[in-house]
Amino acid sequence: MTDPVIVAIDGPAGSGKSSVSKQAARALGFGYLDTGAAYRALAWHALEHGIDTSDAASVLDVSGDFDFAISLDPDAYTVRVGAADVTEAIREPRVAEAVSGVARVPAVRESVNALFRALVAGSGRRGVIVEGRDITTVVAPDAPVRILLTAAPEVRAARRSAEVSTQDAASVAAAMHKRDASDSSVVDFLTAAPGVTVVDSTDLDFEQTVEAVLDVVRTGRRTQVGADHG
Numbered sequence: 096m097t098d099p100v101i102v103a104i105d106g107p108a109g110s111g112k113s114s115v116s117k118q119a120a121r122a123l124g125f126g127y128l129d130t131g132a133a134y135r136a137l138a139w140h141a142l143e144h145g146i147d148t149s150d151a152a153s154v155l156d157v158s159g160d161f162d163f164a165i166s167l168d169p170d171a172y173t174v175r176v177g178a179a180d181v182t183e184a185i186r187e188p189r190v191a192e193a194v195s196g197v198a199r200v201p202a203v204r205e206s207v208n209a210l211f212r213a214l215v216a217g218s219g220r221r222g223v224i225v226e227g228r229d230i231t232t233v234v235a236p237d238a239p240v241r242i243l244l245t246a247a248p249e250v251r252a253a254r255r256s257a258e259v260s261t262q263d264a265a266s267v268a269a270a271m272h273k274r275d276a277s278d279s280s281v282v283d284f285l286t287a288a289p290g291v292t293v294v295d296s297t298d299l300d301f302e303q304t305v306e307a308v309l310d311v312v313r314t315g316r317r318t319q320v321g322a323d324h325g
């Protein structure tokens with residue numbers, strides 16, 4: 096079987112990466128890989144071990160027995176660490192606060208990136224939408240379709256706040272902006288690398304954003320087919 100087509104999508108928190116990628120994957124009959132879930136699951140695992148995720152050596156240590164599994168089925172999204180189903184737990188604010196520390200460790204990034212490539216290659220799917228922060232630049236820089244999904248910071252904060260009922264809107268926005276600032280010192284996901292198409296969802300509703308992404312996939316893949324044939 097030939098390698099799956101990769102659609103690479105990066106962007107900041109709350110830009111719509113997960114929800115839009117999942118819906119676009121359904122429309123295309125593709126798999127969906129949420130790379131942020133791996134970083135969040137490792138942060139959850141570190142917290143279970145009582146580790147301070149700002150300490151890189153401790154994070155590396157605990158990553159040695161990190162037994163991570165994720166489903167690539169957009170209709171049956173589950174994340175596991177060992178026997179524990181952490182699908183819900185990795186969305187908790189305490190995990191969001193700890194995750195940037197985990198993502199900052201270069202050896203962690205290398206090992207999860209190898210895992211992502213293996214998951215895609217072994218997916219048995221025609222294609223996989225892979226979303227995160229460094230997919231267009233590091234994980235799959237040769238993907239035939241590469242998209243940076245953005246939205247204005249206040250719009251992203253409002254979307255994220257609407258999802259979280261345990262914290263007030265101002266706290267959710269502050270935590271999200273703090274995480275973006277910390278993450279962007281590791282990976283630049285706010286500017287599009289050469290060849291990456293920007294989809295700005297600030298003034299688009301959810302369906303329009305999915306359509307905009309699907310348009311890029313159709314155009315990008317046509318371009319690719321054209322390139323293949325000469």
Ligand SMILES: Nc1ncnc2c1ncn2[C@@H]1O[C@H](COP(=O)(O)OP(=O)(O)O)[C@@H](O)[C@H]1O
Nearest residue numbers: 108109110111112113114254296299300301304
């Ligand atoms: N274009 C859009 N318009 C309105 N809401 C959106 C749009 N795109 C995504 N959302 C909603 O915003 C929230 C955050 O989206 P999510 O996919 O979790 O973003 P990310 O994965 O980039 O953090 C979700 O509740 C999602 O349904």
Ligand SMILES: Nc1ccn([C@@H]2O[C@H](COP(=O)(O)OP(=O)(O)O)[C@@H](O)[C@H]2O)c(=O)n1
Nearest residue numbers: 107108109130131134194195198227228229
């Ligand atoms: N490819 C990726 C994906 C996520 N991450 C890290 O993982 C965290 C969680 O990613 P996420 O995609 O679940 O975050 P949201 O955009 O959903 O808020 C980010 O804040 C980054 O620290 C990363 O470093 N590289």
